[in-house]
Amino acid sequence: MVTLQYTIKDPAGIHARPAGLLSKTAKAFRSEVLIEKDGSTVNASKLMMLMGMGIRCGDTITITVQGEDESEAAEAIKAFLSEHL
Amino acid sequence: MKDKIFGVLQRVGRSFMLPIALLPVAGLLLGIGSSFTNPTTLEAYHLTNIIKEGGLLFTILNIMSKTGSVVFDNLALLFAMGVAIGMAKKEKEVVALSGAISYLIMNTAISTLITAKGGVEAMAENTTTVNLGITTLQMGVFGGILVGLGVAALHNRFYKIQLPQVLSFFGGTRFVPIICSLVYLLVGIVMFYLWPPVQAAIAQLGQLVLRSGYAGTWIYGIIERALIPFGLHHVFYMPFWQTELGGSVVIDGVTVQGAQNIFFAELASKATERFSVSATRFMTGKFPFMIFGLPAAALAMYRTARPEKKKLVGGLLFSAALTSVLTGITEPLEFTFLFVAPIMYVVHCILAGLSFMLMHLLQVTVGMTFSGGLIDLVLFGVLQGNDKTNWIRILPVGLLYAVLYYFIFYFLIRKFNFKTPGREADDEETKLYTRKDLNERNASKNQNADSVSALILAGLGGKANLSDLDCCATRLRVTVHDAAQVNDALLKQSGASGVIHKGNGVQVIYGPQVSVIKSRLEEFLDSPAADAPLSLPEASEASAAEESKISHRNTAAIRLFSPLEGTVIPLEQVPDEAFAAGILGQGIAIEPIAGKLYAPCNGTVSMVFETQHAINLVTEDGCEILMHIGMDTVALNGEGFTTHVKTGQSVRTGDLLISFDMNKIQNEGCPLTTPIVICNAEELGNIEIVASGAVRAGETILIIH
Numbered sequence: 001m002v003t004l005q006y007t008i009k010d011p012a013g014i015h016a017r018p019a020g021l022l023s024k025t026a027k028a029f030r031s032e033v034l035i036e037k038d039g040s041t042v043n044a045s046k047l048m049m050l051m052g053m054g055i056r057c058g059d060t061i062t063i064t065v066q067g068e069d070e071s072e073a074a075e076a077i078k079a080f081l082s083e084h085l
Numbered sequence: 086m087k088d089k090i091f092g093v094l095q096r097v098g099r100s101f102m103l104p105i106a107l108l109p110v111a112g113l114l115l116g117i118g119s120s121f122t123n124p125t126t127l128e129a130y131h132l133t134n135i136i137k138e139g140g141l142l143f144t145i146l147n148i149m150s151k152t153g154s155v156v157f158d159n160l161a162l163l164f165a166m167g168v169a170i171g172m173a174k175k176e177k178e179v180v181a182l183s184g185a186i187s188y189l190i191m192n193t194a195i196s197t198l199i200t201a202k203g204g205v206e207a208m209a210e211n212t213t214t215v216n217l218g219i220t221t222l223q224m225g226v227f228g229g230i231l232v233g234l235g236v237a238a239l240h241n242r243f244y245k246i247q248l249p250q251v252l253s254f255f256g257g258t259r260f261v262p263i264i265c266s267l268v269y270l271l272v273g274i275v276m277f278y279l280w281p282p283v284q285a286a287i288a289q290l291g292q293l294v295l296r297s298g299y300a301g302t303w304i305y306g307i308i309e310r311a312l313i314p315f316g317l318h319h320v321f322y323m324p325f326w327q328t329e330l331g332g333s334v335v336i337d338g339v340t341v342q343g344a345q346n347i348f349f350a351e352l353a354s355k356a357t358e359r360f361s362v363s364a365t366r367f368m369t370g371k372f373p374f375m376i377f378g379l380p381a382a383a384l385a386m387y388r389t390a391r392p393e394k395k396k397l398v399g400g401l402l403f404s405a406a407l408t409s410v411l412t413g414i415t416e417p418l419e420f421t422f423l424f425v426a427p428i429m430y431v432v433h434c435i436l437a438g439l440s441f442m443l444m445h446l447l448q449v450t451v452g453m454t455f456s457g458g459l460i461d462l463v464l465f466g467v468l469q470g471n472d473k474t475n476w477i478r479i480l481p482v483g484l485l486y487a488v489l490y491y492f493i494f495y496f497l498i499r500k501f502n503f504k505t506p507g508r509e510a511d512d513e514e515t516k517l518y519t520r521k522d523l524n525e526r527n528a529s530k531n532q533n534a535d536s537v538s539a540l541i542l543a544g545l546g547g548k549a550n551l552s553d554l555d556c557c558a559t560r561l562r563v564t565v566h567d568a569a570q571v572n573d574a575l576l577k578q579s580g581a582s583g584v585i586h587k588g589n590g591v592q593v594i595y596g597p598q599v600s601v602i603k604s605r606l607e608e609f610l611d612s613p614a615a616d617a618p619l620s621l622p623e624a625s626e627a628s629a630a631e632e633s634k635i636s637h638r639n640t641a642a643i644r645l646f647s648p649l650e651g652t653v654i655p656l657e658q659v660p661d662e663a664f665a666a667g668i669l670g671q672g673i674a675i676e677p678i679a680g681k682l683y684a685p686c687n688g689t690v691s692m693v694f695e696t697q698h699a700i701n702l703v704t705e706d707g708c709e710i711l712m713h714i715g716m717d718t719v720a721l722n723g724e725g726f727t728t729h730v731k732t733g734q735s736v737r738t739g740d741l742l743i744s745f746d747m748n749k750i751q752n753e754g755c756p757l758t759t760p761i762v763i764c765n766a767e768e769l770g771n772i773e774i775v776a777s778g779a780v781r782a783g784e785t786i787l788i789i790h
Contacts (some may be wrong), residue, residue, distance in 0.1 A: 012719045016699050016711060017661065020669035047669065047764040048701055048709040052692040 001066045002074040010085045013056035018084055023047040025080045031067025033077065044077075097234070100171020101420050104163040106401065111156035113408060118150025120460050129352055130468070160416075161229030162188050162217065168233025173240050179258040180240045186262055187269035188232045192221040194273025210324075212284045222280050226314070235272070236265050287312070287321050291330055299442050302366045306441030310434040313416065314423055325367045332363050344368060348452030352465065359473055360450035369449050369479075370441025371457025372466075375413045377483035378436065378490040380406035382429075383418055385494035390507025398507035413456030422494075426503035432493055436486070443482055449475045537602070538609035540579040545591065546570025548610060552589070556603040560585075561593040574784050578646065582775060643708050643769070643789040645685040646738055647780045649759060651677040655774075659760050661716050669711055670762030671772045673786060677757050682714060682743040683782050684736040685761065691733075694719075697726035700742055701764075708789065709764040714745055716756045725749035739783060763789065 008014065014022065026033040026044035033044035037059055042049040044063075055061060065074040122143060127133050136143045156163070162185065169184035170177045196219045199205065205213050205220060214223040224231075240261045248256040255263065290308055294301040305325070312318040325331035331344030336357075341350040347364040351357040383406035390398045405417035423430045451466035451474050466476030498505055545551060545563055550571075553564035561581075565571060568591065573584045576593050580602075585592040595602050647653075652675065659665045659674045688704040698718035702710045714726070725746035730736060747757060766772055769789050776786040 012696075015694060015696070015719045016669060016713050017663045017719075020663050024668045048691060048703065048711070051694075051701060051711070054692070054695060056695070 001064060002070050003062060003064050004074060004078055005060055005062050006078070006081045006085070007060045008055060008057050008085050011057045013059070014050065014053070014085065016051060019047055019051045021084065022077070022080060023050055025076055026073070029065075029067070029069045029073035029076070031065050031070045031073045033073060034064040034066075036062040036064065097168065097172065097424050100168045100233070101164070101424065103171060104160070104167035107156060107163070110404075111153045113153070113412060114149040115153025115157060115412065115414070117412070117460065118146045118148070118153055120454060120464060121146045122150050123454055130464070157414075159217065160226050161224065161232075164226050164229030165232035165236070168230055169236045169240070172234060172237030176240070176244050176258050176261075179244065179261050180237060183240060183262045183265040184233055184236045187236050187265045188229065189217065189219070190266050191228070191232060191269040191273040191276065192216055192219045194270050195221045195277045198274065198277040209281065209285060209288070212281060222276065223284070224276070224280060225318075228276075231272070231276075232269065235268065236261075239265050239268060288324065291321065291324055294325075295330065299445055302370070302445040303438045303442040305367060306370050306438030307434045308438075309441075310437040313419065314430075322367065331367055332361070334361060334364070345452065348465075352452065352469070357473065360452065360469075362445060362448050362450050365450040365452055366441065366445040368453050368457070369444040369451045370437070371413055371453065372451060372462055372479050373440045373443070373483040373486045374433075374437050374490070375415055375457045376410050376459055376462065376479075378440070378486035379409045379415055379418050379433075381487040381489075381491040382422070382433070382494040383409075385491045385498065386422065386505045386507070389495060389498045389505065394507035401506060409458070411458050411460055413453070413458030413461060415456075422503070422505055425505055426497065426501070428501070429494060429497055429503065432497070436489065436493075440482070440486065444479075447475065447478045447482070449478050451476050451479070537579055538606045540575055541593070541602070541606055542609065544572045544575030544579060544593075546572070551610075554603065554607065554610075556599045559594055559596050559599055561595060561599055561603055561606075563591045563593065565589050565591055574781055577785050578644075578783070580785075643686070643704060643706055644785055645710070645761070645787050645789075647675065647776065647782050647784045647786045648683045648685040648712060648742070648761060649675045649677040649681070649780075650679045650782045651675040651759075651780065653774075653776045653778060653780055653786065654758070656760060656762070659716070659758050660756055661758075661760075664713070664760045664762070667762075669713075669760070670709075670764040671766035672710075672760060672762035673774055673776070674758050674760040675780065675786075677714075677747065677759055679782075680745045680747045681741060681782070682712060682745070682759070684738055684740040684742055685710065685712075685786070687735075687737050689733065689735050690730050690742075693728050693730065693732050695723070696721065697723045697728045697743065698745075700728070700730075702736070706769075707765070708769055710761065711764050712742075712759060712761050714743065714757075714759050715750050716758055718750060718755050721750065721753055721755065725753075761786070 010018065012018075023044055023046070034041050035044050035050065035053070037053055037055055040053070042053055044050055063074070063077055065077070067073070121127070121132070121136055127136055136146065165188040166181045166184040169180045173180035199208060199213065199220060199222075212223055213220060215221075243260050243264055244258050246256055246260050247253070248260065287308075290304075294305040294308075297304060305322075309318050309322050312321050325343070326345040327343040331342070332347055333340060333342045334347050334350075335341070336347070336350040337354050339350070341347050344364040344367040347361060348368070351360050351364075383402040387395065387399055387402050401421070402418075405421065409415045409418050419430065419433070451462060451469075453461040453465060462476065462479070466474045466479070469476070471477050497503065498508070502508075541561075542548060546565055546567060547570070550565045550567055551563065552566055555562045566589065568586060568589050571584070571586070571591055576584050581593045581595055583594040585594070654674050654676060656667060656672055656674055657665050663669060664674070682700070684702065686702070686704055686708075688702040688708075688710070690700065691703045691709070692701040694700065696719050698715060698721065699711060699713040702712075704710070727744045729741050729743065736742065750757060763769065763772060766789070771790045773788045773790060774786070775788055776784060780786060
């Protein structure tokens with residue numbers, strides 16, 4: 001299991017498009033990617049749930065990756081976050 | 086069961102309104118006309134010089150009196166026809182004819198039996214009458230209602246009957262007067278034997294009244310009111326008014342029998358110092374509740390009517406109250422609440438009875454020609470002087486009655502939510518109707534087809550618009566009367582992939598399953614549900630929604646309707662890589678031409694974006710839909726968007742979700758392209774896009790199989 005934290009810097013937060021891209025990134029791996037904010041957790045492959053989190057600029061999210069390809073997946077997500085968000 | 090009885094009673098009550106609407110006018114004509122043509126009245130007021138029999142004024146008044154009277158004399162016929170019309174589901178003109186003929190036949194059967202059994206002389210006194218020239222039993226309005234209800238029931242049962250080929254001319258609506266005539270011939274025979282015992286029992290009640298003093302007066306009042314709906318009150322009170330049952334007095338050397346005769350003899354006699362209370366106890370009690378009580382009840386009904394209906398019921402209630410006040414004709418008012426709220430009529434009877442007793446106790450002695458309105462009060466009370474009549478005592482009692490009636494009626498109507506005029510639900514008639522249809526529908530074999538068929542029928546402009554119905558291999562071929570009534574959007578909602586118009590010919594393309602669709606539509610056309618009035622757009626939306634559920638159940642398909650008016654473009658052409666690549670889901674995009682986004686299906690709002698530029702819906706089946714208004718509109722930070730729903734709210738197809746200012750968005754440099762995508766399409770199945778080019782909101786855009 002890999003855990004990482006990230007604070008959103010994009011002024012628009014995780015709105016529709018970034019959520020779609022994040023979700024797609026997560027789905028590319030077999031590991032389960034969970035995103036937690038303020039005590040609620042969603043599976044990153046569930047786009048609708050992810051959008052429903054309403055993650056805004058300045059929010060800190062905790063990402064938990066678990067599965068056979070967890071380290072690659074965590075790396076990919078980390079790269080995505082720092083590039084887009 | 087209770088609801089059903091209540092529902093029927095409500096319809097009966099409403100069916101009374103047609104004949105009742107005539108009564109106030111007839112009542113005024115009769116009240117004014119008869120008061121001033123009554124020879125006793127004319128003599129008492131020395132009007133014989135002005136209103137002379139044979140003179141112009143007298144003749145005019147007499148015409149008023151007689152024309153008013155003819156309405157009341159034939160009230161039973163009016164009810165036979167009016168109630169039948171009110172209770173019939175359709176083909177109402179047939180039921181009116183049947184009601185009239187059945188009423189004549191029932192009375193003629195009775196009449197023939199009366200003659201056969203020794204004529205009117207052989208019958209008990211006051212039990213017969215002449216109705217439309219037919220000597221028959223005195224059944225009053227009850228006889229008419231008996232015919233009206235029965236005929237309507239027979240009509241609703243038989244108006245669509247199919248007879249064997251040779252007799253087919255007599256089938257359908259033509260069968261209704263035939264069967265009604267035969268049934269009421271039998272009813273007439275039964276009533277001839279059944280009714281006289283009822284009348285005899287009532288005459289017995291009269292004896293009870295006489296033996297019980299003040300309490301007897303109360304009982305008299307209660308019974309007199311309670312018998313009005315059955316038309317039996319004449320049987321009951323006439324003996325008191327006209328025979329020795331109501332007393333026997335020697336006035337100016339002549340023996341006079343009957344309460345009313347005694348009063349008028351005393352009125353005519355110069356020797357009278359006070360009128361006899363033993364006679365007027367059977368009359369005076371009417372004044373307090375007719376002049377004060379019932380109009381107050383009308384006010385209570387007016388005050389409890391829904392605001393938007395007040396104007397409408399105000400006219401009915403005001404004219405009915407005016408009739409009661411002026412002439413003492415109370416049926417117009419009483420029938421407005423008798424059937425919708427029988428308990429109020431019970432209260433009314435008790436209070437009316439008390440009024441008679443109070444007048445007896447207070448020694449008020451005002452007589453009347455036929456009822457207790459203001460005209461009679463003035464003529465036989467006020468003008469006679471308080472010394473003779475104590476008429477002033479009516480006023481405090483009357484005011485007390487006004488207060489009592491107002492508050493009791495107001496309270497009862499509110500407490501039990503009685504559907505007095507102006508309180509009925511608007512669509513009650515339709516609702517009752519559809520609930521019944523629903524039962525029939527459940528009983529029928531193919532339940533699922535109905536909502537689709539209903540939608541098709543609505544799309545074709547209703548049953549009345551159909552001239553001919555056929556199909557070929559893939560198309561429903563229909564000839565309609567008015568092509569303008571055909572609604573392509575509704576037809577497409579029903580699953581059609583296209584609609585072709587050629588004059589009054591319409592071809593609706595469904596594919597190979599069209600033959601099933603056609604036969605179901607034909608069956609549906611024969612069911613009563615097809616006659617239900619089309620109420621658009623709610624009905625179409627509701628049935629569309631229902632249909633989408635049904636089709637999902639049958640074929641596991643989810644249907645989305647266009648949330649926007651505009652032009653459909655493929656998702657790949659959306660000027661945004663993520664959407665174009667389908668990263669947010671599969672679907673289509675629309676270039677809107679109107680700034681309103683509607684719900685494309687039933688579902689729950691799972692999220693409204695803070696910036697209001699996008700909305701997520703989840704359907705009952707778990708289909709996740711994202712609608713994103715414009716491109717890069719997140720940057721507008723909500724400017725130009727107004728959201729009409731909240732996260733977590735349930736919505737139905739066609740509900741307005743978001744309105745947006747198209748100019749503002751474009752001025753900010755954002756394209757209006759709005760993708761509509763299914764986020765979890767891969768979990769659900771194949772998406773078939775069925776729309777292209779221009780779409781209107783509500784047309785089917787895609788189906789998920």
